[in-house]
Amino acid sequence: xxxxxxxxxxxxxxxxxxxxxxxxxxxxxSANREIEQYLKKRVxxxxxxxxxxxxxxxx
Numbered sequence: 001x002x003x004x005x006x007x008x009x010x011x012x013x014x015x016x017x018x019x020x021x022x023x024x025x026x027x028x029x030s031a032n033r034e035i036e037q038y039l040k041k042r043v044x045x046x047x048x049x050x051x052x053x054x055x056x057x058x059x
Contacts, residue, residue: 020034
């Protein structure tokens with residue numbers, strides 16, 4: 001069974017990320033979980049406007 005999680009290296013300004021981490025912690029989340037929440041919201045907003053985004057599924 002393939003791993004559902006994808007590892008992705010993100011390069012971001014150090015000071016911006018420090019502020020982002022502060023926000024995540026104030027929400028009771030890790031920075032990773034906060035990023036995941038933003039991604040989910042953005043994808044949902046896009047799909048609401050333009051319809052479902054097709055994805056590849058390999059079995």
